[in-house]
Amino acid sequence: MASCCNPDIFTWIQxxxxxxxxRAGSMSICICSSPTSSHPSLNFSVTKNLENSSLSISxxxxxxLPVPLWASKPLTINSKSSKLFDEATISCLTINVIKDVLNYGSNKKNPLIRFPKLESISGFKDIFNLAFLTLALLICIYEAPADLRSACxxxxxxxxxxCQSRVASKSLMKLLGSNLEEQWMRSLNLAITNWIAEIQATHRGLMMKTPSPxxxxxxxxxxxxxxxxxxxVMAMDLVNSSNPCADxxxxFSLNYHQLEGVIQFNYKVIVQEKWVDVMVNIDNI
Known part of the structure; x- marks a missing residue:
C-alpha cells in the first residue's frame, strides 16, 4: 500500500x-516522489517480525530493487493494546527519530530524552511529523541516490x-530544551550546509538562491x-568583503559554522481611538 504527496505519517501509522x-509482510507510504514516473520515490515502511512480535520502521x-536508507530500532508490539502503535510505541519511535537526527551532527553523545505523556502534549501529531520529515531531509541529503535527491x-x-511545521518546530524546541535544541539545529544546519555545497559545486559560477537559509x-x-x-554561515549572502583573498x-571552517542569535524586545501597546500604537525597544542582542 502506498500513497504520495505531503504525507501525514502520524495519522497513517495510527x-x-x-x-x-x-495481506503482506509490510505496509508502506510514499514520503515524496520524482515528478517523472521513471524515477523512484522515497518511501516509509512498517515491517512485521513474527518471530519476536516486533515492528521495524524503515x-x-x-x-x-528497494534500497534501504534508514531503519529504526525494533519496536515491541503490545498485544494488550487495541492499536498497533500505542502511546509507548509511538514515544519510543519519536525518541528514536530525534536521536538519529542528532546523530547526524558533530556531537555523538547519546542524549537522554524524556517526554511527558503524549496525550498531554498539544499538537503532538505535528511535532511527530516534523521530527520525521527532518530525519527524512537529512537522510535524503546524506544517503539518497542522486536521481532521487533533488526532487525529494x-x-x-x-x-x-x-506554517504548520513552523508552529510544530516551536513546540518541539520547548520539549527538547535549550541544549538539545542547539544540537538539533547544528545537525540540521550542517546538513543544509552540505546541501548548499553540493548545489554550488554542481552550478559553479551561477548565482543560486540558497535553500532554507x-x-x-x-x-x-x-x-x-x-x-x-x-x-x-554558507547560506548568508556576502554583501561586501574587505579581504577577498582570505585563507x-x-x-572552509567558517562555511561549516552556523549563526546563532537571540534578540529580545520590550514592547508596549496603546489603544487609541482609531488606531493602535505599538512601541518596541531592543532590550538585548
Whole structure:
C-alpha cells in the first residue's frame, strides 16, 4: 500500500490495522516522489517480525530493487493494546527519530530524552511529523541516490517551511530544551550546509538562491518578545568583503559554522481611538 504527496505519517501509522490483518509482510507510504514516473520515490515502511512480535520502521528508495536508507530500532508490539502503535510505541519511535537526527551532527553523545505523556502534549501529531520529515531531509541529503535527491529535497523543504511545521518546530524546541535544541539545529544546519555545497559545486559560477537559509521562532509574554534564530554561515549572502583573498582553510571552517542569535524586545501597546500604537525597544542582542 502506498500513497504520495505531503504525507501525514502520524495519522497513517495510527490507522494501521493489526498485523494479523495484513495481506503482506509490510505496509508502506510514499514520503515524496520524482515528478517523472521513471524515477523512484522515497518511501516509509512498517515491517512485521513474527518471530519476536516486533515492528521495524524503515525509509527506502523504491527502485525495482528497494534500497534501504534508514531503519529504526525494533519496536515491541503490545498485544494488550487495541492499536498497533500505542502511546509507548509511538514515544519510543519519536525518541528514536530525534536521536538519529542528532546523530547526524558533530556531537555523538547519546542524549537522554524524556517526554511527558503524549496525550498531554498539544499538537503532538505535528511535532511527530516534523521530527520525521527532518530525519527524512537529512537522510535524503546524506544517503539518497542522486536521481532521487533533488526532487525529494525540494518537496521536504517545502513541507518543513510550511506554517504548520513552523508552529510544530516551536513546540518541539520547548520539549527538547535549550541544549538539545542547539544540537538539533547544528545537525540540521550542517546538513543544509552540505546541501548548499553540493548545489554550488554542481552550478559553479551561477548565482543560486540558497535553500532554507534561516530558522527562527519567537516567544512572547506580556511586554516582552524573544526571537531565537539560526542560520548556516554558507547560506548568508556576502554583501561586501574587505579581504577577498582570505585563507582557504579559514573560509572552509567558517562555511561549516552556523549563526546563532537571540534578540529580545520590550514592547508596549496603546489603544487609541482609531488606531493602535505599538512601541518596541531592543532590550538585548
Amino acid at each position: 490507522s494501521l490495522p493489526p498485523t494479523t490483518q495484513w 525509509i527506502f528508495a523504491d527502485f525495482n 529535497l525540494n518537496s521536504l523543504k517545502n513541507q518543513l517551511t510550511s 534561516l530558522f527562527s521562532y519567537a516567544i512572547a509574554t506580556f511586554g516582552f518578545w524573544k526571537v531565537q534564530l539560526y542560520c548556516p 582557504e582553510r579559514l573560509l
